[in-house]
Amino acid sequence: MRPENYEAIKQPPSNEFELNFGPNHPGIEGNYAFRVKLNGDEVLSARADAGYLHRGFEKLMEGRLWIQNIALVPRICVPDPVPMEVCYSLAIEELCGLEIPERAMWLRVMQLEMSRLAAHLFAFGGHAATTGMYTPMFWGVADRDLILDRFEELTGGRVYSIYNIPGGVRRDMPDGFLDRLGTLLDYLDSRLPDYDSLFFRNQVFIKRARDVGAMTQEQALKWGVTGPNLRATGLAFDVRRDDPYLVYDKIDFDIVTEPGGDALSRNLVRRAELKQSIRILRQIIKHLPSVKGAVRCPIPNPLAWNVPAGETYTRVESSKGELAYYVVSNGGDKPYRVHVRGPSSMHAVQVLEKLAVGSRLEDVAQIMFSLDACPPEVDR
Amino acid sequence: MNELDKIPVRQELSVAEGNVKRSNPLANVFDELVRFCQSRSMFMLHYCTGCGAIELPPAMTSRFDMERLGIQPMVTPRQADILLITGYVSVKTLKRIILTYEQMPSPKYVIGICSCTVNGGMYWQSYATAKVLKEYLPVDIYIAGCMPRPEAVISGLRDLMGDIKSGRADNWKRYFQNYDHYLGNQQKLFGEDWQTPTDIIAEAEHYGLMTDQTLGEHTALLQKHQQPLEALEFSLGEKREKIQGENPREKNNE
Numbered sequence: 001m002r003p004e005n006y007e008a009i010k011q012p013p014s015n016e017f018e019l020n021f022g023p024n025h026p027g028i029e030g031n032y033a034f035r036v037k038l039n040g041d042e043v044l045s046a047r048a049d050a051g052y053l054h055r056g057f058e059k060l061m062e063g064r065l066w067i068q069n070i071a072l073v074p075r076i077c078v079p080d081p082v083p084m085e086v087c088y089s090l091a092i093e094e095l096c097g098l099e100i101p102e103r104a105m106w107l108r109v110m111q112l113e114m115s116r117l118a119a120h121l122f123a124f125g126g127h128a129a130t131t132g133m134y135t136p137m138f139w140g141v142a143d144r145d146l147i148l149d150r151f152e153e154l155t156g157g158r159v160y161s162i163y164n165i166p167g168g169v170r171r172d173m174p175d176g177f178l179d180r181l182g183t184l185l186d187y188l189d190s191r192l193p194d195y196d197s198l199f200f201r202n203q204v205f206i207k208r209a210r211d212v213g214a215m216t217q218e219q220a221l222k223w224g225v226t227g228p229n230l231r232a233t234g235l236a237f238d239v240r241r242d243d244p245y246l247v248y249d250k251i252d253f254d255i256v257t258e259p260g261g262d263a264l265s266r267n268l269v270r271r272a273e274l275k276q277s278i279r280i281l282r283q284i285i286k287h288l289p290s291v292k293g294a295v296r297c298p299i300p301n302p303l304a305w306n307v308p309a310g311e312t313y314t315r316v317e318s319s320k321g322e323l324a325y326y327v328v329s330n331g332g333d334k335p336y337r338v339h340v341r342g343p344s345s346m347h348a349v350q351v352l353e354k355l356a357v358g359s360r361l362e363d364v365a366q367i368m369f370s371l372d373a374c375p376p377e378v379d380r
Numbered sequence: 381m382n383e384l385d386k387i388p389v390r391q392e393l394s395v396a397e398g399n400v401k402r403s404n405p406l407a408n409v410f411d412e413l414v415r416f417c418q419s420r421s422m423f424m425l426h427y428c429t430g431c432g433a434i435e436l437p438p439a440m441t442s443r444f445d446m447e448r449l450g451i452q453p454m455v456t457p458r459q460a461d462i463l464l465i466t467g468y469v470s471v472k473t474l475k476r477i478i479l480t481y482e483q484m485p486s487p488k489y490v491i492g493i494c495s496c497t498v499n500g501g502m503y504w505q506s507y508a509t510a511k512v513l514k515e516y517l518p519v520d521i522y523i524a525g526c527m528p529r530p531e532a533v534i535s536g537l538r539d540l541m542g543d544i545k546s547g548r549a550d551n552w553k554r555y556f557q558n559y560d561h562y563l564g565n566q567q568k569l570f571g572e573d574w575q576t577p578t579d580i581i582a583e584a585e586h587y588g589l590m591t592d593q594t595l596g597e598h599t600a601l602l603q604k605h606q607q608p609l610e611a612l613e614f615s616l617g618e619k620r621e622k623i624q625g626e627n628p629r630e631k632n633n634e
Contacts, residue, residue: 023476024427026455031428031473052473053430056508063505072502078431122437141441148438159434159527376431379470 015039019361023052027130027365030375032348038361046356046364048349053379061338066092067165067302069335074160076340077377079122082115083318085164088338090245090314091327092166095307098299103291104168105246110181110284111154111163112246112316113277117188118147119319119372120270120277127267127369128199131208136199143191146184153177168296178285185278185285192274200271206264213355213367214262223354224346227321228273229371232258232265239317250287253280263363263370270372306333320344320372340380348373411547418487419544422461422537423454425484429477430467432494432527439530451537457483462540465513467527468496468503471569474510478566481517481555482578486587488552489520489540494527501526515565518551556584560596567598573605 022033033049057076061069073088074081086108093100125140148158154173155161163170199205215225217233230237236255240248256272258265299305309331315324321343328337352371356364428436440446440453454460457480469477481490492513495501500511513519520543523536543549555562559580567574581599584590 023473024425024457024480026426026453030433031430052470052476053468054470054472054508055468055503055506060503060506075431075502078434125437137437138441141437142443145438145443158529 016044021364029126029368029373032375032378034364036356036361036364041361043356043359043361043364046353048353050349050378053376055380057380058338058340061335063334065303065333066305066307066335070165071162074162076342076380077318077320077374078159079374080115080119080319081160082111083316083323085162086112087314087316087323087325089164089166090316091312091325092307094312094314095310095327095329096166098167098297100168100297101294103293104295106284106288106291107169107173107295108164109246109248109251110281110288111161113280114147114150116319117274117277118144120274123369123372124199124267124270127366130365130369131205133199133205136195139195143188150181150184167299172295178288181281182285185281189278195271200268209264209267209366209370210262212263212359212363213370214260215355216261220261223351225351226343227317228269229266229321229347231256232269233261234259239315239322243315245316251280251283263366266370304333306331318343320374321347342377342380344374344377347371348375348378415545415547419541420450422451423459424451424462424464425457425460425480426453426455427480429465429469429473430494430496432466435527435530435533436466439533444530444534446534446537449537449541458485460484461488463488463490465490465492465497467494468501468509469513470508471510474516475570478516479576482576482580486552489549490517491536491540492519492522493533495524498522498524510569516562518554520549520551553589556580556587556589556594557591558593559584560593560598563602564598567601572601575602575606
């Protein structure tokens with residue numbers, strides 16, 4: 001018998017609950033978190049919780065000299081740091097009207113493609129680990145380390161090279177570098193069929209990743225998706241071809257697309273780009289010895305370098321997508337404003353929030369890794 | 381009375397100080413055995429707090445292979461021994477790090493990787509990062525470099541293993557012994573109503589590590605602001621918004 005003034009308290013349905021996914025979670029890429037609302041294991045809504053890696057880069061860069069920022073920019077995206085340096089250097093060169101020597105351009109493209117190879121190997125390794133396959137991760141990381149060895153030989157740094165400066169690159173490559181790079185490329189090329197049979201054509205992976213986190217081409221364009229994720233929806237757009245920078249217009253390569261738009265297609269695009277990067281690097285090895293000359297043009301004293309007033313927007317294709325710098329100078333020795341357009345901030349926040357809805361909880365990590373989002377670049 | 385009965389059955393092996401006279405002659409042997417086992421089975425919390433974490437996959441996987449030293453990643457703080465702080469810590473991350481550290485069972489060790497944990501590194505002038513890690517947590521080993529190579533990481537971990545084996549790595553006790561100091565620094569950064577759901581003072585009493593510096597003005601402030609722990613409410617919709625407005629602990633977590 002209920003009392004007269006009894007009123008049942010309205011409770012939310014008991015099958016719905018919220019989970020904090022990250023930041024301390026093996027399925028999350030880097031230091032990043034999600035708040036997912038679940039019904040059973042189906043995701044009803046997801047909310048990104050970024051800011052764990054915020055360092056205030058754009059503010060820090062306003063307080064340092066133009067040349068000092070070169071050491072700062074690669075820290076924005078840790079797995080793929082070279083495009084950051086190159087893009088920032090391109091912006092300064094455009095503001096100053098510097099013409100960099102052709103040899104420096106080829107050296108830059110060589111590094112960019114090596115960095116892309118390393119980042120893609122790391123990305124699909126991480127994706128394999130989220131689907132429970134640890135062997136591809138071990139292989140990917142081990143092969144990436146061989147590329148880092150070549151980076152160390154060329155630049156002196158394994159991860160952060162700080163080799164590209166406004167006006168060119170720091171120094172020429174060591175003797176016999178191209179031979180060793182060629183040997184490495186032969187090795188990586190011979191590994192690709194192994195990766196195929198272990199991972200990309202593995203039914204375990206295909207059944208897990210097909211139709212997971214799928215988006216259409218219209219959605220991708222609306223949400224600001226770029227890079228391999230956009231090419232996985234069937235649109236052949238690549239900054240390297242459509243807005244060529246450095247010497248990409250002299251290099252022969254294909255823009256690979258996949259029609260699916262799901263996690264599987266995104267990985268297959270990365271797999272094909274491994275092949276294309278190896279192809280580009282082989283052309284560079286063939287062509288680079290014939291390009292003679294200096295590797296850097298004369299620049300004013302970098303400690304008292306007043307870059308002419310103006311503003312510019314430069315973009316390059318990083319392994320994550322379209323990376324751009326908007327740089328404003330007021331004629332001083334420090335930047336007036338630097339804005340970084342990082343591809344991951346679109347992928348990891350707005351796209352991932354939408355793609356996660358309707359998927360299952362165990363696929364959220366997979367979707368994040370298939371988008372190849374880079375949390376330090378999201379937070380900056 | 382039998383001679384054997386005089387020997388106490390249970391010894392607090394892990395918290396025994398070096399200068400304490402032990403009644404059981406075997407206790408020191410046990411201590412050494414326990415420390416040897418601890419140094420050879422270290423579980424490292426899987427938490428990538430900064431950019432130095434990119435050198436951990438090579439260190440863990442086949443090329444440098446940390447696992448041959450008995451070091452393995454572990455997903456939960458409750459089962460981990462080592463907290464690796466890989467690089468800069470933003471203020472938002474530092475709250476999570478402190479909470480994670482307090483959840484880990486003793487003995488626990490903190491390793492600060494990269495120069496950012498030593499003195500702020502590249503981000504010495506950043507508004508968003510905490511500069512010196514040892515002000516907030518007792519750090520056992522620093523591995524300097526930006527970023528340290530996998531060899532350096534493994535060498536640092538080997539140093540820690542040696543310290544654990546010889547009993548020198550007892551910095552986790554300092555957190556209990558000087559809790560007021562660490563809490564004061566945390567309150568300076570996060571505001572004076574900063575609190576975590578863990579009860580460090582009760583733990584210090586449990587381990588017998590209460591000193592003059594455990595309690596002080598900052599812990600008094602903590603007790604003033606501390607609220608009884610509520611059951612976690614996974615509430616949705618209107619009710620949740622109402623709670624967010626009222627609960628000061630919700631504010632801390634942001």
